[in-house]
Amino acid sequence: MNELLKCPVCNEGLRQGNKSFRCINNHSFDLAKEGYLNLLLNAKKTAGDSKEMMEARRTFLSRGYYQELSDRVNHHLSLISKPNDSLVDIGCGEGYYLSRFQKNYRPQSHSYYGLDISKLGVRMAAKKNPDINWLVANFAKLPFIDHSIHTVLSMFAEYSVPEIDRILSSDGHILIVRAAPNHLVELKNIIYPEIHEKAKKSAIKTFPGFEVIRDHYHYRTKIQSTEDLLSLLLMTPHYWKIKPEGIENLKKYDSLEVTISIEIDLLKRIK
Template structure:
């Protein structure tokens, strides 16, 4: 791991010695056997998504339903990318998006970090792609030194504007991917008796001092079986909102064509 990680206790630079990271104040953090680093203080054992939800996410993404989405984001990442840049994926889960970009376009790049509050998700990511740097950490206290990160990626994940502003380099970029209004509309029509859409808010009002380019991307894909539909549900916020009848309605579906629709905000500092 590059010299950009900071101690979550005292904010001093972390240095690696074999399988341990330590700061000048002797705060020490050990690499897990899978290769990831846990920098989350006072973590709850149940932090992040459940094992069922993480397995559902891993299984669904392995079926390539979201490959076009990933490919679209990868082209944005490639726009100003160079191998020496530091990229962090906030809320990386089991590492699908960052791993695809790394393996396809930058296998020799050493400064890729995926972080998530879920130890289970990070463990999955480390097993899947041990070449990258995986961290258990909180988006509200990013374990990076000031102005050390060139690209921050948030794929449907929470983030802290203040922390992103702190860690981002002067010429860095923020890429925020969020669901558009009609994302998974066909699924929502099945699981909800009525749909009440809230207005989607872009990132522009939350990032003063940044310019923004807004992009939209949409396509349709056919979900091939009921199991994959239930996996898709489990990896969305809708799982927490619907009533049992909505799940039962979904279980009756053998196949379903759904709309994948996203909004992407690409932010850079104003000159």
Template sequence: MTIAPFTSLICPLDSAPLSRTHTGWCCPQGHSFDVSRQGHVNLLPVQNKRSRDPGDSKPMIAARRRFLDAGHYQGIAEAVSRRVLAHGAAHEALAVLDAGCGEGYYLRELARSASARRLSMLGLDISKWAVQAAAGRDRRMQWVVGSNAALPVPDQSLDVVLCMFGFPTPAEFARVLKPGGLLLEVEAGPDHLRELREIIYPTLKAPREARQAPEAGFEIDTVDSVRHARTLDSHEQILDLLVMTPHLYRASAEGRAKAEALGHLDITVEAQLISSLRL
């Protein structure tokens, strides 16, 4: 197994190739980007931010880290790793981007499962707190603060793009993937966290219809489902689940209070894995 950072980055200001210097990254036009103490680089220009501190907050990242470290989404991570490592020939190296990497859980689990496969890996998130947390735990990958709307990656340079419960940008994913490259999108299934949602919402929305057609530039290869039950056996784990999801902000005050008062909750984890190939 060889795990290395994906280093073919482009300047977010002019799309020129970036070169590594001893303090950061620089393009031929002189735009420079410092590498942080944790080892990540911020390639999100101020003019591309929609808010002062975009993406998940520091408390959301901390809650998600504790929740994922407890193994509650381990089944999803294992299914994702199997699908990625089955792509292409076993002797071929894979360049992998997690677009919306959060605190890096799924890339770390992929690296752990890689066996003899060679991987060059890039984790990108719009949240500086997420990328800072990811870089602090594993420096084998390249970690970047950036946006899915303008990925700082050259055309046709990636074999795999992951979009885990995130914000897909199909045109950008098609641009950066090689022909035949894999786009693996993971979405919440109809019953995902249903037990929590029944507590915090007066009524549940009808499930979204299953995707019928591929995104432009792609063909759907497989659609798989992961489903298992988990038990949250402490007040703290239930709070972490609530804080790490958008449900915290969508729920009513009454619904949040009900969830926060619990000390035990059985939940359903259900995800759909949609594998598409770049045409």
């Protein structure tokens, strides 16, 4: 970790010592034994996804069901990346997507930061890949100095438009990945009696002053077990919305072919 970080208390730059970071006002933050840095103030112990949800995500992603999705995102990242760029993954979870890009596309030439409000997820990520700077922090108050980041990635995660705008360099890029309306439609048909899709905001309206290129991408993959189907459900917002009978319906399936359908928005400032 380097001079890109700022203190969450006073907004002054952070400098790394032996096993801690300190600003000129002597606010100090210790590195955890796993190697991540916690910059979240007044955090609740239950902030972010639960341990059960994080473990379900790690298990599901390790099966390779979303590898094609990850490869598509990595293709876009590789086209906009230059040597010595800084890349921040906002809402990184247990680090699957950022780690795959770091290992397979740009192993040494970037400054990588994975950020999540969940200490559990960041701890998992740090144990798995010590070559990335992992941070526990709030997406609504990003711990980076102004205009210091070249690429911002958001994979199915919440984000703050003003904060991304603030930290992004003048020639930087934003990559927003979200579910398209028919994403996991087969799963939704099982767990819901009816499906009601809400209209999604356009990225052009969300980020004024940016031009956007949108990539609609989809493929089908077969989920191989009931356990993996339940892990997939735990990864999605649907887990919090469905009734108990929806879960019981899903348990009747020992496999299911599902549609993976995503929208990838690549944004750059209009000069």
